[in-house]
Amino acid sequence: MSPETPAKQPQDALAEQLRSVGLRPTRQRMALAELLFGQGKRHVTAEALYSEAIGAGVHVSLATVYNALHTFTAKGLLREISLDSSRSYFDTNTEEHHHFYYEKSGRLEDIDNADVKIGRLPETPDGIPVSRVDVIIRVDG
Amino acid sequence: MSPETPAKQPQDALAEQLRSVGLRPTRQRMALAELLFGQGKRHVTAEALYSEAIGAGVHVSLATVYNALHTFTAKGLLREISLDSSRSYFDTNTEEHHHFYYEKSGRLEDIDNADVKIGRLPETPDGIPVSRVDVIIRVDG
């Protein structure tokens, strides 16, 4: 028998993804990355991810969750979204797309980029490059 | 001579504007409203408005500035904008329009509504009414 643990494909893939952006696949990052990227696209706050990790028995501190969210964002694995001044959301969908924001419930929902068309974007003064366009459709729900 | 101070037209107009939305034209609100609405359209943070007021010799507390910004917003005299999770901006332009956000300098600039056209807004689930659409064009400057 080979010395490797069997069926560790997904872990390896995650670790590789982290290494490919220059990050060490530490236990904490692996666990957080699995929670973040293991399922479909997600929107999380730092506190929510922290609770989820603790709930799943992962030994990680809140500071590390913040660290990970920020490094992942800096490396392009996540995208940060500001909807109200009280907290940040992190979106695992890093492709161009927009959002529905349910103001009462605080829920966030993706809108496919194809569903929003922006015509005639005005010139930026001095041709300063646009880093991102955010469209947030706030609804009452 | 009449007992009224001459040339108090603008003050009266301001007071009337406050009264018309059900707010007492107190000394503090009048002073803040004058700073906010006395010049062209503006974007301010609570701290910035507070410093400005203090600098202008207005006796007002920071709590009152927050109170005023929120009541004015609730009464439709201002619009609140969240660009990053660290603080809120208040915009004296309450008409439908969008923004350039200079990420480095923190400056905010209006974009005329006519310059942005959104096509094919997706349906909101269950026809929940849209309360607002925010378009923020983030630029490097």
Added chain:
DNA sequence: CCCAATATTTAGAACTATTCTAAACTGCTT
């Protein structure tokens, strides 16, 4: 396999923007 170098994690303190509290004060109506 062990070690040093470097990156990462962590608890807890610190910070920032904002909200709350409850007491003092002010504007408005009678």
Added chain:
DNA sequence: AAGCAGTTTAGAATAGTTCTAAATATTGGG
């Protein structure tokens, strides 16, 4: 002028986030 509701205020409190500096983990080299 009196009284009541609306407003202001200082300071305490809170929430989310960042910082600090010490402990620990990961990695590449010997």
